[in-house]
Amino acid sequence: xEPVLAVTIGILFAAAIYMMLRRSIVKLVIGxxxxxxxxxxxxxxxxxxxxxAPPLVPQGMSVPAGAVADPLPQAxxxxxxxxxxxxxxxxxxxxxxxxxVVRTDDLDHLKETDT
Amino acid sequence: MQQAVLAGFVxxxxxxxxxxWLGVRTAPMMALLPxxxxxxxxxxxxxxxxxxxxxLAWPWVPALEVSLTFFLDGLAWLFALLICAIGALVLVYxxxxxxxxxxxxxxxxxLVAFMMAMLGLVLADNLVTLFIFWELTSLTSYLLIxxxxxxxxxxxxxxxSLMVTAGGxxxxxxxxxxxxxxxxxxxxxxxxxxxEAVQAHALHxxxxxxxxxxxxxxxxxxxxxxxxPNAMVAPTPVSAYLxxxxxxxAGIYLLARLHPVLGSSDAWVVTLSLVGxxxxxxxxxxxxxxxxxxxxxxxxxxxxxxxxxxxxxxxSRAALAAFVVFLVAHALYKGAMFxxxxxxxxxxxxRDLTGMGGLRHRMPWTALVAGLAALSLAGLPPLLGYxxxxxxxxxxxxxxxxxxxxxxxxxxxxLLTLAVAALMVLRPFFGAVRETPRPPREGSPAMLAGPxxxxxxxxxxxxxxxxxxxxxxxxxxxxxVREAAxxxxxxxxxxxxxxxxxxSLLLGALVVRHWEGLRTWSARLEPxxxxxxxxxxxxxxxxxxxxxxxxxxxxxxGHLRSYLVMTLLVLLGLVxxxxxxxxxxxxxxxxxxxxxxxxVAALMVAGAMTACLMRSRLAAVAALGAMGFSIALTFVLFSAxxxxxxxxxxxxxxxxxxxxxxxxxxxxxxxxxxxxxxRDLVVASLVGGLISLLMLSVLxxxxxxxxxxxxIANGQPLGHGHNLVNVILVDFRALDTLGEVIVLGLAATxxxxxxxxxxxxxxxxxxxxxxxxDHG
Numbered sequence: 001x002e003p004v005l006a007v008t009i010g011i012l013f014a015a016a017i018y019m020m021l022r023r024s025i026v027k028l029v030i031g032x033x034x035x036x037x038x039x040x041x042x043x044x045x046x047x048x049x050x051x052x053a054p055p056l057v058p059q060g061m062s063v064p065a066g067a068v069a070d071p072l073p074q075a076x077x078x079x080x081x082x083x084x085x086x087x088x089x090x091x092x093x094x095x096x097x098x099x100x101v102v103r104t105d106d107l108d109h110l111k112e113t114d115t
Numbered sequence: 116m117q118q119a120v121l122a123g124f125v126x127x128x129x130x131x132x133x134x135x136w137l138g139v140r141t142a143p144m145m146a147l148l149p150x151x152x153x154x155x156x157x158x159x160x161x162x163x164x165x166x167x168x169x170x171l172a173w174p175w176v177p178a179l180e181v182s183l184t185f186f187l188d189g190l191a192w193l194f195a196l197l198i199c200a201i202g203a204l205v206l207v208y209x210x211x212x213x214x215x216x217x218x219x220x221x222x223x224x225x226l227v228a229f230m231m232a233m234l235g236l237v238l239a240d241n242l243v244t245l246f247i248f249w250e251l252t253s254l255t256s257y258l259l260i261x262x263x264x265x266x267x268x269x270x271x272x273x274x275x276s277l278m279v280t281a282g283g284x285x286x287x288x289x290x291x292x293x294x295x296x297x298x299x300x301x302x303x304x305x306x307x308x309x310x311e312a313v314q315a316h317a318l319h320x321x322x323x324x325x326x327x328x329x330x331x332x333x334x335x336x337x338x339x340x341x342x343x344p345n346a347m348v349a350p351t352p353v354s355a356y357l358x359x360x361x362x363x364x365a366g367i368y369l370l371a372r373l374h375p376v377l378g379s380s381d382a383w384v385v386t387l388s389l390v391g392x393x394x395x396x397x398x399x400x401x402x403x404x405x406x407x408x409x410x411x412x413x414x415x416x417x418x419x420x421x422x423x424x425x426x427x428x429x430x431s432r433a434a435l436a437a438f439v440v441f442l443v444a445h446a447l448y449k450g451a452m453f454x455x456x457x458x459x460x461x462x463x464x465x466r467d468l469t470g471m472g473g474l475r476h477r478m479p480w481t482a483l484v485a486g487l488a489a490l491s492l493a494g495l496p497p498l499l500g501y502x503x504x505x506x507x508x509x510x511x512x513x514x515x516x517x518x519x520x521x522x523x524x525x526x527x528x529x530l531l532t533l534a535v536a537a538l539m540v541l542r543p544f545f546g547a548v549r550e551t552p553r554p555p556r557e558g559s560p561a562m563l564a565g566p567x568x569x570x571x572x573x574x575x576x577x578x579x580x581x582x583x584x585x586x587x588x589x590x591x592x593x594x595x596v597r598e599a600a601x602x603x604x605x606x607x608x609x610x611x612x613x614x615x616x617x618x619s620l621l622l623g624a625l626v627v628r629h630w631e632g633l634r635t636w637s638a639r640l641e642p643x644x645x646x647x648x649x650x651x652x653x654x655x656x657x658x659x660x661x662x663x664x665x666x667x668x669x670x671x672x673g674h675l676r677s678y679l680v681m682t683l684l685v686l687l688g689l690v691x692x693x694x695x696x697x698x699x700x701x702x703x704x705x706x707x708x709x710x711x712x713x714x715v716a717a718l719m720v721a722g723a724m725t726a727c728l729m730r731s732r733l734a735a736v737a738a739l740g741a742m743g744f745s746i747a748l749t750f751v752l753f754s755a756x757x758x759x760x761x762x763x764x765x766x767x768x769x770x771x772x773x774x775x776x777x778x779x780x781x782x783x784x785x786x787x788x789x790x791x792x793x794r795d796l797v798v799a800s801l802v803g804g805l806i807s808l809l810m811l812s813v814l815x816x817x818x819x820x821x822x823x824x825x826x827i828a829n830g831q832p833l834g835h836g837h838n839l840v841n842v843i844l845v846d847f848r849a850l851d852t853l854g855e856v857i858v859l860g861l862a863a864t865x866x867x868x869x870x871x872x873x874x875x876x877x878x879x880x881x882x883x884x885x886x887x888x889d890h891g
Contacts, residue, residue, distance in 0.1 A: 001708045005749075006810040008716045012742075014803025015723040017683065021676050021795040023786040026732070026777060028675075033739055033769065034723055037746055042806070044755065046813050054754040055827065055839040062831045064839070069754035071830075071839035072823035075848060078761050078840065079855050085765045086862035092776050093866045105781050107675050 005045045012038035025095050025105045032091060036084035040077050047073035116185050116238065117173050119155075123148055123231035130227065131220035141220075142210025143561075145227060149199040149206070152234075156196050163192045164585050166592050168304070170240070180301045185238040189589030193439065194237040194360075194368055197446045201360040202230045204565035208454055209352035211561040212461065222262060222350065229255035233361045237368055242291045242301045249287065249333075249365065253280045256362050260349045272345040275652065279332050279342045287329025287369075293322035298376070307375045307595065314380050323382060326373065334366025334420045337394040338648035344401075344413040351457030354409060358416045359450035364442075367423045371438070375595030378430050385516050387428025392517075392524040394421030399531035403626065404637045408456045408466045408539065412449070415492065415535055418528050419445045422507060425521060429514045435594050437506030439587045440603065444491060444503040444573065451488035451569040452539070455481060458562055459543060464552030468538060473548030477555040480563055482544040487570035491577070493536035493623070494529060494616065496605055498577035501616075504529060506603075508612035526615060533623030538630060580604060676795075683802050691805055694812055701811040712752055718745040732777045740770040757840045 016038055019031030047070050055071035057064050099105055126133075126148060134141045162169060169187035176182075187195070206226065213219045232251035239245040254277075261273030297316035298306045306313070313319060330336075335343040343363065347354055357363060370387070377383050398417030405411045419441070426438035458481050460466050463474070475482040491500030508529075511522050557563075576583050580603035587603065607613065626633065670681065708716075722742025729735040743766035750759035787795075826847055827839060834842035844852050 001712055002814050003811060004708045004713060004716050006807045006814070008719055009810060010803040010805075010807030011720050012723050012803075013806045014799040015727050016799075017679075017802050018795055018799035019727055020679060021799065023676070024783060026780050026783065029773075030726055030735060030739065034726065034742075037743060038806075041746055041749070042810065044750070044753075044758070046810055048814070048818075049753045051752070052754060054756050057831045057837040057839065059837065063828055068827065068839070070821060070823050071826060071843055072821070074755045074758055074840045075843040077755075077758055078844065079851060081758070081761050081765055083855055083858055085769060086859045088769060089772055090862040090865050092772060093869050096776050096779060097869045099780050105784075106786055108786075 001049055002045060005041070005049075009038055009042050009045065012041070023107050025098070025107055025110070028107065029088070029091055029095055033088055036080070036088065040080050040084070043073055043080065044077050116155075116171050116187075117183055119148070119152055120185075120231050120235050120238070123227060123234070127224045127227035127231065130223040134220040134223065139210060139214055142206050142223060145223060146203040146206035148227075149203040149230060152199040153196065153203065156192060156199065159187060159192065163187065163189055163589050166589065170304070175241075175244070179243075180241075181243045182241045182302075183244055184240040184302070185235075186240045186304055187238065188593040189586070189591070190368075190371055190593035191237050192593075193442070193586060193590050194364070195234060197360040197364075197443075198230060198233050198237065201356060201446065201450050201569075202226075204450070204568065205352045205356045205454075208355075208457070208562050208565045209350070211559050212352055212457055213350065218262070222259075225255055225259050225262070226353070226356070229259060229356075229361070233365065236365055240303050242295055242303065245303070245369075246284070246288055246291055249329075249369075250281070250284050252362060252365055253277060253284055253333075256280070256346075256357060259353045259357070260346045262350055262353065263348065266348065269348040272342070272348045276342040276346050278656075279339055279652070283329045283332025283339070286325045286332075290322045290325030290327075290329060293318045293325065294373075294376070297322060303372060310376045310379060310595075313376055319380070320382075323377060323380070326369070326377070327386060330366035330369045331390065331424075332366070333369070334363050334424065335394075335417050336366070336390050336420065336424055337397055338651075340394060340398065340417045341647070341649035341652065343417055344410045347407075347409040347413050351409070351453060351460060354413070355450050355453030355457065358413070358453060359446045363416060363420055364446075367420060367427070367442070370424065370427050371594060374427060374430065374435075378427070378595070381516075384428050384430060387424050388514065388517055388521055389428075391421045391423070391425030391428050392521040394418070395425060395528040396524040397421070399528040399535070402535045403531050403538075403630075404634060406468045406634070408459065408468055408543075409453070411468070411535055411539060412452055412456060415532060416445075416449060418532055419449065422525070422528070425525070426507065426510055429510055431510065431513055431515075432591065432596050433506070433513060434510035435591045435596060436587050436603075437503065437510045439590045440499070440506050440583065441503040443576070443583065443586075444499040447569045447573045447576075448488045448491035448498075448500055451484060451566040451573070452492060454562070454566040454569075455485045455488065458558035458566075461562075462553065462555045462558060468542040471543035471549060471551060472546045473544070474555055475544040476548070478544075478557050480567070481558055482540075484563065484566045484570045485544065486540050487574055488566065489536040489540040491570070491573040492539075493533040495533075495620070496577070497574070499573045499580070499583075500577070502577060502580050502603055502605065505607065505612045505616065508615050509607075509610070512611060526619060529615070530619035530622045531626065533619055534626035534630070537623065537627045541627070577605065680798055683798055687801055687805055690809060694805075694808060697812070701808075701815045712749075715745050715748045715752065718742070719749075730783055732780075732783060733774070735783075736770055736773045736777060739773070740766060743769065755840075757838065 012034060016031050016034035019027050019034060022028060022031070050067070050069035053064075053066070053068045055064065055068045055074065095105075098110070102110065104110065126145065130141065130145065133144065137144055159169060166189075171185040171187075173183040173185070206223075209222065209226065210219075213222055216222070229252060232248050232255055236245060236248035236252060239248055257273050257277040260276050261269050263269045294306065294313065295301045297313045297318045298309045299312070300306055300309070313322075332339045343358075346357070349357070395418050398414045398419075398421055402411050402414030402418065405414065422441055423438055423445075426434045426441065456466065458478075459471070459474070462478060462481075463471055465471065487498070491498035494500045494504030507525065511518070511525050514521060584603055719742050722738045722740075722745060725738035726735045726742065729738060743762065747759045747762040747766065750756075750762055823843075826843055830836060830839040830842040834846040836842040836846070
């Protein structure tokens, strides 16, 4: 399964980068979303995939029964998902605000400090 | 001695304070330090004369083999004496010269700091210490040359001297490091005995080039001679000091100091002889074209520096003895000449030779001093300059390499120097009286004392040269020649050098007679002067600026896209290269994909593609949502329920947020050309492919022991939780989570502030609430 997901993630990255290279600032934001999703998935998959063994300790035991999925990358990705949402919402509001002030969504028109 | 140098730096720092208390008496008071050093040096003389070396050890950074050890042999003693003695005279002189200058304290700070740096340079035993003092002289002389910083010409000249000498300094640093590698020691005293080992070493060639570059730039050797005349914008006492005893002599000192180590190779002999002879002739030729007193003197310094380099290159016992005599003679007459030039400048308000005349009636003492110094410069008996010149000729006649060429160049230089010296006395002091911008008056005693003493010494040592023999012998011993008993005399009998001197006297007189014609003729060569090394310097500086401008315009063009593309291409190159070099195994197929898993992956791809291609904003957001939910499904399938829940929540809120905000933004427009899109597609596909390869390579690589083993084993016993991911988040990596909360708080504050600027926006409350909800 890992090779399949590796290729999938490569495609997600390609799509994200393509969108980030657009001139439209809204597309840049969509690219940012794709990128954060792709990166989260990358961390998750690179740590190795395990089926049907969530990292839980059954009631009344002190260690999981048998091998479980690695909990550490999951914790890291969880943090990353939440943070990327924070960044994204900030970016979206910033873009919205910039549009209100400058009335352009073309990044090429935003490259000077004076508008 | 180290204490004296360090105290000197401290005193330099205190100069402004002293000036507040002592006023114009500060400079003479400060001259007491170099004067007392002169006494100390004279007290050490018996030791030096006996050929002993005084070693003053002072460890500094022993772990790096850097020490502040000073050592005093004949060579260091001679240079230190010149630095301190002329330094004291220049300090007394400048107290008067800059009497009315409000910046005098600054001047004193710089001059004394420069003096101490120079002293440290000639006394240092450690190569690193030597280099530090070397750079300090470059820096302080930069500030001294640019002393009148309101003047753009001064700033330009100062920067030029810094560029040339500090650029050479970099080469020198590389050269010294290689020298230490080749010789196996950072200590000059130890290196002196390892000449053969160094010359046999593989690094000998490069280190020789680097060291010579450093010395030649500092000592204004061809083709780096141009900064020296430009540095004449400095106040005259600075010029006198820099030219007679210090700065430019630093390169000569370095060559002399390294002579025992590097001096016996053919490359050294030929390079130094040729460059020295060329510089000598060129300096004299350029001097005769000028009418500006200080610039003429500057070029004659270039000529003298060339002569010293030439003598060090020849390297025979006679040549080294001639080097020492020439060095002393030059320091004496050049110091005197510059100080006289300063008196003339102040007395008349002009520095142009053609604007002065008949001053001997008004300034008889100045005329006398100038006459003596010029006789020595011209190399006429009975002054020390004559002995130096005779010694030079006899050394050149014994040279092993290129004898004919260097003799011709040296002869040309000698006759032109004679003419220059004659002009500098005849023009201002003799002939018809000319009107000058200021009515001339005799210089003050404080200002005349220095040049008079120096010129008097030139005469005395010329008449009684055996007084100098001990010093020359001791110094030549410091240069590595042991059996050196040197005899100096005014009269050698009817020899070839005497004939050459006579011939140069006659031809020189001819040049003086036809000076005006010569100058008009050489003025026609003016257009070609820009082709010289100085033109090269400016071309390099211009090119440098243009390069900076071009690369700034290219790399920092304000387009986000090009920054991204640049970063991505670098990433592609570096990571791709690493992958290629490593050439490791790719991932083993592992557990094969099941049908439903493959469908989920296909959904992700489809969602991402659709989001990219859709013209409608709503469709794009929906596609993104589909992709996000597929990712959540992947998390479910591969044992990550917590991630799946978080992803679902976040994805839902993202879609809501986007749906709300995106519709307040303009519709998607196609802003790029097909070619641009193709380019972006290529870059994006390459990076995507690289990421896939990277992942496969990581998955195929060796598995390191997992950090989480500890967390799995201890999650319940220590963290008292049954969900290991939660235990990690709130317990093992709690600080991480705290950081995350802070980031979210900041983002929420930012969002709230931006929306608060326009409070009526309906999206604002929702955004803020979405933020707050997310902390859970």
